[in-house]
Amino acid sequence: MHGDVLRRLINAREEVGLSQREVSAQMGMSHSFLSKCETGDRRVDLMELIQLAKLYKKPIQFFFGS
16 A cells, blocks of 8 residues: 555544554454554555444545545
8 A cells, every 4th residue: 555545544543542453353353454554564455444444434535535
């Protein structure tokens, strides 16, 4: 993922006050899932991004806006 998208993922998570572990658990993923996504070591697929947007209470467009 592009650096701007990664920063938006981190910022959105922090705005709702969730840890990486909390988000990973809510998504049914391993504890390292979100850490790898936020560092760019793992790609986020569309369905995961939709889940993240819901958890973070953001429209999907938030992650791609300018």
